Amino acid sequence: MAEETAESLGRARETSGSEKVVLSENEWREKLTPEQYHVLREKGTERPFTGALVNNHDDGFYHCAACGVPLFKSDTKFESGSGWPSFFDPITKDAVELHEDNAYGMRRVEVTCAKCGGHLGHVFPDGPGPTGQRYCINSASLEFEKK
Ligand code: FE
Secondary structure (H helix, E strand, O other), X not given: OOHHHHHHHHHHHHOOOOOOOOOOHXXXXXXXXXXXXXXXXXXXXXXXXXXXXXXOOOOEEEEEOOOOOEEEEHHHEEOOOOOOOEEOOXXXXXXXXXXXXXXXXXXXXXXXXXXXXXXXXXXXXOOOOOOOXXXXXXXXXXXXXXX
16 A cells, blocks of 8 residues: 555544544654654553653543543552552543553563554553552553643
8 A cells, every 4th residue: 555545544534533543653753752652653661750640640531642532530540659650440441452462571461542553551450449450551652631
């Protein structure tokens, strides 16, 4: 497929509500900061305790930094001590997708944004509350909207 075709398809899909957001890597590079691009598109991990939202305790919504959909709510955020924003549940079951990740000799479950496929972090079965899950999410993948 020619690059122009892929890019125009991406734009068309981005504007239509429930469809996936599909952009070319060049378009993501233009839209995101270098750090956001590294985490969201190259499955990078920010260094612990460095992200802007680790210690955020305000009420509000955490959106995907790439495509803008709401992913987590402040009332599911908890102090995990890990150095990354941690949540025990996504905003809806369908907001995120889970993938087996065997990189770096570890068996982990990767969490991605269901709408744009952006890498968010990983989920571990050692969380608190009603779910027992710990969604360990990079600040770089999130944008906070204060309520
Ligand atoms: Fe997204």
